[in-house]
Amino acid sequence: MKKYIFILITLYSGLVLSQEIQVGITRTRTTINNNFSADMVYNKITGQRMSKSAVHKLIKNNPNLQLENVYNKSGEIIKYLYNPENNTNFSKSSAKGSIESGNQIPEFIFKTVQGEKLDSEKLKGKWLIIRFEGFAESFTIKHDELKELHEKIDNSEFKKSIAAIIIFQNDENSIEKLFPNENSNFKVVTNGIPFHRIFKITRTPKTLVIDPNGVLVNSYNYSEDIDLEGIITDN
Numbered sequence: 309m310k311k312y313i314f315i316l317i318t319l320y321s322g323l324v325l326s327q328e329i330q331v332g333i334t335r336t337r338t339t340i341n342n343n344f345s346a347d348m349v350y351n352k353i354t355g356q357r358m359s360k361s362a363v364h365k366l367i368k369n370n371p372n373l374q375l376e377n378v379y380n381k382s383g384e385i386i387k388y389l390y391n392p393e394n395n396t397n398f399s400k401s402s403a404k405g406s407i408e409s410g411n412q413i414p415e416f417i418f419k420t421v422q423g424e425k426l427d428s429e430k431l432k433g434k435w436l437i438i439r440f441e442g443f444a445e446s447f448t449i450k451h452d453e454l455k456e457l458h459e460k461i462d463n464s465e466f467k468k469s470i471a472a473i474i475i476f477q478n479d480e481n482s483i484e485k486l487f488p489n490e491n492s493n494f495k496v497v498t499n500g501i502p503f504h505r506i507f508k509i510t511r512t513p514k515t516l517v518i519d520p521n522g523v524l525v526n527s528y529n530y531s532e533d534i535d536l537e538g539i540i541t542d543n
Contacts (some may be wrong), residue, residue: 344388346358346360346363346364347360348385349363349375349387349388349389349390350388350389350390351389351390351392352389352390352391352392353391353392358390366390375388375389376388376389376390377502377505379502379505379506381414381415381417382416382419383416383417383500383502383503383506406509406527407508407516407524407527408524409524409525409526409527410524411523411524412522412524413428413516413522413524414428414506414507415428415429416428416503418473418495418497418503419497420495420497421480421497421498422495424495426495426497428522432520432521433469434469434471434520435470435471435517435518435519435520435540436470436472436516436517436518436522437461437470437471437472437515437516437518437536438473438474438475438507438516438518439454439472439473439475439494439515439516440475440500440504440507440509440512440513440514440515440516441475441476441512441513442477442512443476443477443478443482450513453513453530453531453532454474456531456532457472457515458472458492458493458494460531460534460536461493461536464536464540466536466537466540469520469540470493472493472494472495474487474494474495474497475497475500475503475504476496476498476499476500477500477501477512478498479498480499482498483496511529514527514528514529515527515528515529515531515534516528517536517539519543525539525543526539
């Protein structure tokens with residue numbers, strides 16, 4: 309009997325991490341985090357860690373239970389938050405509160421496909437261009453737009469003061485052929501779903517321009533709207 313109970317709880321635990329994420333302007337994709345642990349669930353209202361039995365009971369009563377992920381600056385989940393006062397539309401409510409111009413961006417440590425670590429603290433003093441893309445299958449139609457942005461950086465008199473990063477939601481193997489980056493100004497980061505959430509990105513593509521102090525100057529849906537020389541000169 310104990311074996312059957314254990315299998316049932318494991319199944320529910322897998323379902324709790326099934327979440328919809330945005331992969332383009334209108335499309336979504338469901339992902340499951342197989343590393344979920346009931347030990348990492350906290351009550352958002354009280355701040356107290358919940359017992360395993362309480363978490364399993366919640367999941368049993370609602371297999372589609374919505375939990376808020378809390379990440380460290382490397383994009384690793386350090387805890388899950390359960391809000392007993394609002395657990396019906398988490399995916400919609402969590403999309404609110406995008407970073408506004410003039411505000412500090414979250415601290416981060418990105419790992420590129422070349423294994424390089426990009427630490428926001430060490431990048432202070434540089435202008436940052438961070439481009440958030442959806443899954444690479446939707447990226448094939450955006451080469452011209454990214455090429456335009458690449459050329460703006462390449463032709464800028466401030467090129468040496470600019471660090472450009474592009475973040476994909478899927479893994480390295482998926483974009484290897486779609487985005488040959490040998491001659492690109494962009495450092496490539498994959499498995500970027502956590503960073504989309506940390507930066508509250510609700511639409512892709514989205515490009516952020518950040519000043520040398522880590523403050524968001526503006527965010528853009530289209531590369532053609534980015535007057536890079538003007539932004540840097542005016543700031």
